[in-house]
Amino acid sequence: MPLTAAVRQVFAPDGPLVRDIPGFAPRPGQTEMALAVARTVQGGGALVVEAGTGVGKTYAYLAPALLSGARVLVSTATKTLQDQLYLRDIPRLAASLGVPLRLALLKGRSSYLCMQRLDAVCAHDTAAHVPTGQQRLLAQARIWAQATSSGDVAELPELDEASPLLPLITSTRENCLGAACPRLDQCHVNRARRLALAADVVVVNHHLFFADLQVRESGVAELLPSASVVVFDEAHQLNSIGLQFLSTQTGSAAWSRLAADVMRQADGPQCGFADWHGLSAALAHAVQGLRALCAHATGRQRLPWLDGAPEGVDSMAWNTALGCIATALEQAHHHLEALGDAAPSMHQMAERARAFIEQLHVFTGATPPGQVRWIESGAALRLCASPLNISAVMRAHVAQTDQASRAWIFTSATLGTDEALRWFVAPCGLGDARIVRVPSPFNYPQQAGLYVPRNFPDPAHAEHSQAVADLAAHAAMRIGGKTMVLTTTLRAVEAVRLHLQTYMARVSSGALEVLAQGDASKRELLERFAAHVQRPDGGAILVASASFWEGIDLAGAVLQVLLIDKLPFAPPDDPLVRAQTDACTAAGGNPFKDIHLPRAAMVLKQGAGRLIRGESDRGLLVVCDTRLHTRAYGKQLLQALPPMRRLHDEAEWDAALGQLDGRAARLD
Ligand code: SF4
Known part of the structure; x- marks a missing residue:
């Protein structure tokens, strides 16, 4: 059966996914994407797919890739997403499709326990150097080391990425003893690479992909030539992650350690x-x-x-x-x-x-x-x-491909604001790629409202953070928490947090917990925020910046009001931004129109995407930046957002909060 016909059958109302996956329902957009992927897998070349939230892009690219029988390399943005693909999505789909496969997970060496370094740290004279408070964790790691077959430190959730124990029991390229290692036979890093080289489907992350293109250390560069299908999920992060690894960084800390x-x-x-x-x-x-x-x-x-x-x-x-x-x-x-x-x-x-x-x-x-x-x-x-971007490297790899023999799939929920997806395609050097845009199946006008207050301090004004905090506190008090504030700077996180805490201290009863980035790990903050929805008398406001603008999934009634403090323009004095601006001007372009505006639109779209995660979600988005009303570019930025219904004034905002409040009460 041709691949496209097989794919149609998989996503059909009487197909295996409806039969085997609880809650699965056929979605036209998902089938459209899966067919586009299938055609690229058959014909080779590069395909860029922007699949709005809720399309179900993971199965849409995995199903044709698995059914093709080709060797597949899947790269995603984070180790957590890698684990989801490896532990949940791919095994579940392969079982439903009846496709037997050898599946492997490959992370960077810092994700694997180094037996030799664990031995060294447990030796009598060095155990004393284990940081205070980490001895109990070390004891757990020793017990786990006896049982683990993967050596993946993610199996020990207590071992946070920031733990000072982690660098003591994992290796770097510099401190690995290689062939001279007494524990070479039990080396988890080597084992993971061997399994990856023998697998049909390998899940890696973008960091590892680019790191390996540079130093050819982890095995990705060896895997690439034999993979017929290469998928980059969460592809909107490719350029920024790629730049981290294509850049050269050195400095006083490393020299002083030497x-x-x-x-x-x-x-x-x-x-x-x-x-x-x-x-x-x-x-x-x-x-x-x-x-x-x-x-x-x-x-x-x-x-x-x-x-x-x-x-x-x-x-x-x-x-x-x-x-x-x-x-x-x-x-x-x-x-x-x-x-x-x-x-x-x-x-x-x-x-x-x-x-x-x-x-x-x-x-x-x-x-x-x-x-x-x-x-x-x-x-x-x-x-x-x-x-300035990753285009040269990407072109070298994608162009090297025999177009008929390898398919490159790039996908994400947000890749641009125009039909050509220029924001993503240009810096990635994918000008020849086929482009497909699949809209979200959500009914945004019904599910969400957008409010841009008119009588609000200018974003550059000192009172702006206080006004954002007041608005957030007002909404959160009405609906019992379920409110997140995304800011463009860490300084604003602190300012909004302080105002919120002062506000809550004034409220004698029913005060809400204020959670802010930096108080705990990202995972812990999100868990604490989500846990409040189960408590009828509780409630929380989360204030965060940077990494919270994307990749977090607070579905259901957990998050119902999302405030964005300012339009997320890149800092113009950042050296990289400045160099990109100069290059654009030198090439005869308009940096504001060609770089800054599309970038801000993309980040805004990503931030707004945190609000509605499922077909039954309801929520309100507030963008606390009057430039959306007063500047000519405001209209363009508003168009980049999902088509939420507009709340034109305070009365409409208040009424929408009231509806949410009633709905929240019913949901509770
Ligand atoms: S070979 Fe390197 S990573 Fe593997 S156990 Fe030995 S020192 Fe650790």
Whole structure:
């Protein structure tokens, strides 16, 4: 049977999904997407699909990919989404389709327990160095290490990504002992790679995909040539994640750690005759010299690096200081390498020094066209160099493909605001891709209302955060919490949180819990916020920024009012944004129209997408930025949002809250 016919049958009212998947109902948009994917799988080439929230894009790309019998590589944005695909979606769908397959999950090495490092940390003399409060976790990790077959640290939910224990029991490229490792036979990193190379379907993440294109370390680069179907889910994150990995970053923290490690060699059993104290001191001194040149950068700041040096730094002094670091690294490398054969630790340090020297080469001479450099100040000084987008790398890989033999599928709920999806396609170098847009099946006018208050402080005004907090508090008190505030900056999170706490302290009864980003991990905050919906007398307001604008799923009555504080324009003084703006101008474009406005529209659309997650959800979106009324571009930004019914004034907003209140009461 042709693939398209098989796909039609899968999504039909009498198909296997209706039969096997609880709650599954055929959706025309899902079938349309699945057929488009099937045609690309058969014919090869690149397909970009924007599938609105609720289309069911995961099954729409998985079904044709699995039915084709081809080798499939699926990449998604986060490890959590990887786990969902690997543990739930793919096994469930494969069982329903009756497709036997070898499925593998591949993450970066920092996701796997390193048996050798666990042994080392448990050894009598180093266990004492385990951070306070982590001993109990270490004991749990030791018990788990006996039982786990994957070694994936996600199996230990107590081991948070920020846990200081994590780097002690996982490996990096630099500290892995490789072939010299006494635990090589039980190595989880190697096992995961072997399984991936033998599997029919492999689930990776975008970070790993790009990291591996750079260093060819984890096995993705080996997998890619043999995969006939490559799917990027949550593709809207490709450019930003890709840039992180295609950029070169180095700096004082890593150099200082090497200096400290070199110093320790002086007391080691295989220290030879080198002057380790002197080598270490020379490197540390050179690092201090470079830092001193950037003393004017206070706090966390990104300084553009134009005309040969970071802003405010003399270029001759800067290049001399960089030269001193390179010399100190070369001298250390020379002595470390000489003893590398005798001691694996020396060899590792020599490799680190060599990598740093190579990285420094990226920062010498004039910045090449299509690149941007900057430095980041703070507790450490970081040197960064980045391409302006990922188009060259993507073109190299997608164009290398024999068009008839490999299909590239890129999908997300938000990829652009125009028919050509230029916001996504242009920086990813996918100008030749076929484009399909499948609208959300939700009835937005009925399910959601949009309110943009007119009598509201200007977003640049000091009173703005207070007004946002007052509006959020008013809504949350009416409906019993279920309110989230998304802000464009972390500073605004703090300001809104403080105002809300003051407000709640004034309310003698029925006060709501105020949760804010930074109080706990993202997962814990979302769990605490969602738990309130079960309590008739409780309620919470969540205030957050950054990563909360996308990828969070607060379905049902958990979230009913969403406030966005300001239009999410990119900071124009950010060095990368500034370089993209300059490149656009140089190419004869209009940066505001071509870059800033589409980007703000996309982020706004993503943020708004947190509100309605299912066909029975109801909610209100408030955008607290009067520029939507007063500026010419406001109309364009409003058009980027889902077609919610407009609430024109305070009376309509109040009435809509009342309806929500009544509905919430019924739901409870
Ligand atoms: S080979 Fe590397 S990652 Fe694997 S157990 Fe040994 S040190 Fe750890």
